Amino acid sequence: MNSKEKKIDTKTIREGVKKTYAEAISQKNLSCCGNFKETCCFTKAKDIGYSEDELNNLPNDSNITTFGCGNPLAYSEVREGDIVLDLGPGAGLDLLIAARKVGPSGQVIGVDMTEEMIAKATENIRAAGVTNVEVRKGLIEDLPVKSSSVDWVISNCVINLSPEKEKIFSEISRVLKPGGRMVVSDMVGENIPEWLRENKNLYSACISGVISEEEYLSGLRKAGLEKVKVSERKIYQADELEFFIKSSPEISKGIKRIIREPDIKVASVKISAYKPAL
Numbered sequence: 001m002n003s004k005e006k007k008i009d010t011k012t013i014r015e016g017v018k019k020t021y022a023e024a025i026s027q028k029n030l031s032c033c034g035n036f037k038e039t040c041c042f043t044k045a046k047d048i049g050y051s052e053d054e055l056n057n058l059p060n061d062s063n064i065t066t067f068g069c070g071n072p073l074a075y076s077e078v079r080e081g082d083i084v085l086d087l088g089p090g091a092g093l094d095l096l097i098a099a100r101k102v103g104p105s106g107q108v109i110g111v112d113m114t115e116e117m118i119a120k121a122t123e124n125i126r127a128a129g130v131t132n133v134e135v136r137k138g139l140i141e142d143l144p145v146k147s148s149s150v151d152w153v154i155s156n157c158v159i160n161l162s163p164e165k166e167k168i169f170s171e172i173s174r175v176l177k178p179g180g181r182m183v184v185s186d187m188v189g190e191n192i193p194e195w196l197r198e199n200k201n202l203y204s205a206c207i208s209g210v211i212s213e214e215e216y217l218s219g220l221r222k223a224g225l226e227k228v229k230v231s232e233r234k235i236y237q238a239d240e241l242e243f244f245i246k247s248s249p250e251i252s253k254g255i256k257r258i259i260r261e262p263d264i265k266v267a268s269v270k271i272s273a274y275k276p277a278l
Contacts, residue, residue, distance in 0.1 A: 010163045010164055012200075013163045013200070013203055013209070014113070014139075014162075014163070016200055016203065016204060017161050017203065017204050018113060018114050020204035021090070021114050021116075021117060021204070022114050022115070022116040022117070070156065070157070070185025070186075070232065070268055070269075070270055071094075071156075071185065072094065072154040072155060072156050072183050072184055072185045072270065073094060073097050073098060073101065073154060073183075074270075076101075076152070076154075076183055077181075078098060078101040078102060078151075078152055079101070079102070080101075080102060080103040080105055080106060081102065081103065081105040081106045082101075082102045082106045082151040082152060083102070083106060083107045083108075083109070083149065083150045083151050083152070084098040084101075084102060084106070084107070084108045084109070084150065084151065084152045084153075084154060085108075085109045085110075085111070085143075085145060085150040085152065085153045085154070085175060086098065086108065086109070086110045086111070086154050086155065086156075087111060087140040087143075087153065087154070087155035087158055087159065087168070087172075087184075088110075088111070088112055088113075088117075088140060088155060088156070088158030088159075088161075089110035089111075089112055089117070089121055089135065090112070090117050090120075090121065090156070090158075091117065091120045091121055091124055092110065092120070092121035092122075092124040092125055092133075092135070093156075094154060094156055095108050095110050095121060095125065095133050095135070096124065096125070096128050096130065096133070098133075098152075098154070099128075099130045099132055099133050102132065103132075104131075104132060106132060107132050107133075107134070108132060108133045108134070109133075109134050109135075109136060109145065109150070110133070110134070110135040110136070111135075111136050111137075111138045111139075111140055111143055111144065111145065112135060112136075112137065112138075113137065113138065113139050113140075115137065118135050118137055121135050122135055140155075140158065140159070140162065140168050140171065141162060141164045141167035141168055141171065142167070142171065143171045143174075143175055145175045146175070147174050147175060148174075148175070148176070148177050148178065149175055149177065150175050150176060150177065150180060151176075151177055151180050151181070152180065152181055152182065152183070153172045153175065153176060153180070153181075153182040153183075153184075154182070154183055154184060155184040155185070155186065156184070156185050156186075157185055157186055157187060157206055157268070158186070159184060159186050160186050160187040160188075160206050160209050160210050160211075161203070161204070161206065161209055162209070163209065165211060165216075165219060166219055166222075166223075169219045169220050169222070169223035169225075170223045172220075172223065172225070173223040173224045173225055173275055176275040177275070178275055178276065178277045178278040179274070179275065179276075179277035179278075180274070180275045181272065181273070181274050181275075182220075182225070182271075182272065182273050182274075182275075183270065183271070183272040184270070184271055184272075185232075185268065185269070185270050186216070186268070186269060186271065187206045187207070187210045187266065187267070187268055187269075188210050188211065188212060188213045188216055188266075188267055188268075188269055189207070189210035189211070189212065189264070189265060189266045189267070190212055190213075190263075190264070190265040191263045191264050191265060192208075192210060192212075192264065193261070193264070195257075196208055196254070196257075196258065196264070197209075199254045201254060202254045202255075207254075207258070207266055210266065213230065213233075213267070213269060216269075216271060217229075217230070217271070220271070220273050224275070224276070225273035225274060225275055226273065226274050226275075226276050227272070227273060227274045228271070228272070228273040229271070229272060229273075230269050230270065230271055231270050231271075231272060232268075232269060232270035233267055233268075233269050233270075234267055234268045234269075235265060235266070235267040236266050236267060236268070238259045241255055241258060241259060241266065242255060242259065
């Protein structure tokens with residue numbers, strides 16, 4: 001993996017990410033509170049690939065926001081009876097959509113390191129009345145999941161937050177059944193300078209920790225996965241990056257500097273791969 005990643009204090013980065021997302025999901029004045037279908041998150045979720053059918057089947061009284069950059073389950077071939085593992089499920093949006101796809105005979109597992117996220121996901125699972133979903137506390141770099149036990153691994157804009165991506169790719173390969181598949185929505189970047197990688201504020205904003213698309217695909221192949229490909233790609237323009245400026249003064253300063261350096265490219269992608277069948 002990128003040699004620059006190895007210079008990062010993994011504990012500091014991980015604790016910073018946990019703190020950021022714990023605070024985000026715990027905000028009582030979060031704009032996505034209340035009826036999901038009438039809030040900004042309903043619009044945002046549709047903008048990043050969620051269909052109205054998927055969103056209309058969520059419980060009306062739930063508070064399900066998404067911190068994602070795409071819809072990993074869109075056009076997937078998840079079937080009834082499958083076992084789906086979601087890396088970093090957040091408030092549980094993809095867990096509930098997957099639960100509907102796999103049906104009562106299937107199972108959905110989420111693994112998250114942030115207690116506040118686990119609590120919110122559990123609350124939303126309970127509100128939805130589904131019984132085939134379980135959320136486990138753990139690191140996605142060291143999954144509390146048996147080897148060769150799941151049909152699908154999904155993730156939504158989470159792997160970029162890890163300073164140990166090679167471990168995640170290896171874990172994905174380990175837990176997938178032979179012939180199993182992964183499909184993730186994530187962020188990648190090109191020409192990321194050292195000053196940006198060292199910006200802790202932009203790490204939690206899914207920018208400082210990105211690796212290149214080529215490195216991402218290569219990492220999955222090195223982990224033993226095959227048929228690795230990018231099926232969707234959206235390169236963010238300057239005005240779209242400026243949207244992040246509203247987050248905080250600290251993020252604003254970093255984003256403005258990125259915009260002034262046109263060689264820096266940041267994109268959201270959907271990546272899929274298979275574990276070879278025996």
